[in-house]
Amino acid sequence: xxxxxxxxxxxxxxxxxxxxxxxxxxxxxxxxxxxxxxxxxxxxxxxxxxxxxxxxxxxxxxxxxxxxxxxxxxxxxxxxxxxxxxxxxxxxxxxxxxxxxxxxxxxxxxxxxx
Amino acid sequence: xxxxxxxxxxxxxxxxxxxxxxxxxxxxxxxxxxxxxxxxxxxxxxxxxxxxxxxxxxxxxxxxxxxxxxxxxxxxxxxxxxxxxxxxxxxxxxxxxxxxxxxxxxxxxx
Numbered sequence: 746x747x748x749x750x751x752x753x754x755x756x757x758x759x760x761x762x763x764x765x766x767x768x769x770x771x772x773x774x775x776x777x778x779x780x781x782x783x784x785x786x787x788x789x790x791x792x793x794x795x796x797x798x799x800x801x802x803x804x805x806x807x808x809x810x811x812x813x814x815x816x817x818x819x820x821x822x823x824x825x826x827x828x829x830x831x832x833x834x835x836x837x838x839x840x841x842x843x844x845x846x847x848x849x850x851x852x853x854x855x856x857x858x859x
Numbered sequence: 860x861x862x863x864x865x866x867x868x869x870x871x872x873x874x875x876x877x878x879x880x881x882x883x884x885x886x887x888x889x890x891x892x893x894x895x896x897x898x899x900x901x902x903x904x905x906x907x908x909x910x911x912x913x914x915x916x917x918x919x920x921x922x923x924x925x926x927x928x929x930x931x932x933x934x935x936x937x938x939x940x941x942x943x944x945x946x947x948x949x950x951x952x953x954x955x956x957x958x959x960x961x962x963x964x965x966x967x968x969x
Binding site: 777779786787788789791794838848849850851852853 | 893895901902903904905948955957958959960961962964
């Protein structure tokens with residue numbers, strides 16, 4: 746149980762374009778999903794908490810207009826990196842799980858902006 | 860908010876030896892402490908967890924201890940094997956708010 750699918754696994758885009766990353770809970774309903782960013786050899790940094798049917802909660806320093814999060818259903822959350830720049834290149838990973846329990850992570854998306 | 864510190868950042872052991880990774884947390888209200896293993900290029904995988912009402916938990920070669928008073932918890936891996944080589948992250952959470960340590964890169968030399 747608690748399978749989380751993330752797509753795409755990698756993407757290369759040009760500067761100024763937007764990229765959408767999907768995170769799906771396959772065998773459970775996730776009212777809350779989390780988006781992390783991971784730089785090489787560093788820890789997972791929480792970007793935002795995605796809440797089904799309401800606005801996401803962003804961590805301090807994360808631009809909500811640049812990293813658009815939509816959680817329109819109990820099984821899908823999307824992260825859109827708008828007007829991407831090379832400094833946005835990173836590993837983005839989502840997670841979902843039951844409150845107060847271990848989270849299951851998606852497989853991650855490696856974004857390269859050229 | 861919660862602040863989790865993890866030590867050491869790198870750890871190298873000989874196959875068969877034990878490895879210990881330590882974490883401290885700041886929020887006394889945190890009540891759930893999972894450990895994740897992340898192999899290169901892969902997603903973090905939950906390997907063991909402990910709740911605040913338990914002091915120790917063991918699963919085969921892996922054990923976790925929690926000292927609520929001191930606000931620290933540790934991961935113990937015994938009889939290490941080369942396949943244990945990975946980055947390990949501790950985390951502390953209260954409800955939906957989970958924060959991760961900086962990670963420990965464990966290398967097990969054959």
